Amino acid sequence: AQSVTQLGSHVSVSEGALVLLRCNYSSSVPPYLFWYVQYPNQGLQLLLKYTTGATLVKGINGFEAEFKKSETSFHLTKPSAHMSDAAEYFCAVSPSWPQGSSNTGKLIFGQGTTLQVKP
Amino acid sequence: EAQVTQNPRYLITVTGKKLTVTCSQNMNHEYMSWYRQDPGLGLRQIYYSMNVEVTDKGDVPEGYKVSRKEKRNFPLILESPSPNQTSLYFCASSLYPTRGQPQHFGDGTRLSIL
Numbered sequence: 001a002q003s004v005t006q007l008g009s010h011v012s013v014s015e016g017a018l019v020l021l022r023c024n025y026s027s028s029v030p031p032y033l034f035w036y037v038q039y040p041n042q043g044l045q046l047l048l049k050y051t052t053g054a055t056l057v058k059g060i061n062g063f064e065a066e067f068k069k070s071e072t073s074f075h076l077t078k079p080s081a082h083m084s085d086a087a088e089y090f091c092a093v094s095p096s097w098p099q100g101s102s103n104t105g106k107l108i109f110g111q112g113t114t115l116q117v118k119p
Numbered sequence: 120e121a122q123v124t125q126n127p128r129y130l131i132t133v134t135g136k137k138l139t140v141t142c143s144q145n146m147n148h149e150y151m152s153w154y155r156q157d158p159g160l161g162l163r164q165i166y167y168s169m170n171v172e173v174t175d176k177g178d179v180p181e182g183y184k185v186s187r188k189e190k191r192n193f194p195l196i197l198e199s200p201s202p203n204q205t206s207l208y209f210c211a212s213s214l215y216p217t218r219g220q221p222q223h224f225g226d227g228t229r230l231s232i233l
Contacts (some may be wrong), residue, residue: 042228043123094219
């Protein structure tokens with residue numbers, strides 16, 4: 001069964017510092033990979049996704065993530081944190097094999113990481 | 120504007136009183152889904168629907184019902200709510216999630232069952 005692990009439920013950085021949020025997945029076949037952000041009292045907003053092709057993907061708000069198959073990782077980074085980046089971040093995967101009983105389009109989420117940005 | 124709309128946003132109710140959370144999307148997506156979010160657990164799928172009149176259980180379906188009579192609407196029904204269903208609920212839709220297309224989420228419904 002697929003699973004997602006986000007290392008660190010809380011990450012604190014100073015404004016202007018590098019942001020690194022870690023995500024590792026467990027899957028026999030590389031899945032589709034997503035990062036979502038959740039601001040207080042709002043829904044989840046897609047930051048970026050990896051399906052195929054270039055392993056370094058760029059998303060909104062200056063975030064990017066790199067798919068590393070050998071490490072089964074999809075870590076999220078941003079070179080310089082801004083106060084407005086404070087939010088909860090979720091890594092999620094979905095199966096990449098053909099639709100069927102084992103691929104229902106379900107997103108499997110990590111536990112989430114709360115990013116705090118200090119002035 | 121493309122969006123997924125949930126109502127109500129907040130609800131406090133009592134055990135056993137039937138309630139319905141509505142969900143509507145304007146993107147003509149065939150796939151819709153409900154998730155619940157609990158601290159430390161991320162989001163877990165309750166039910167999903169691949170198309171009109173086609174629904175199926177997710178990972179945590181107990182105590183919930185859904186229906187999909189029209190493409191745009193996917194209500195979540197709690198026939199006899201219990202305190203363990205106190206949670207934050209999200210509706211989502213997608214065009215082809217099994218081909219890697221992302222899911223679009225509503226703003227959430229916070230349910231408190233007393």
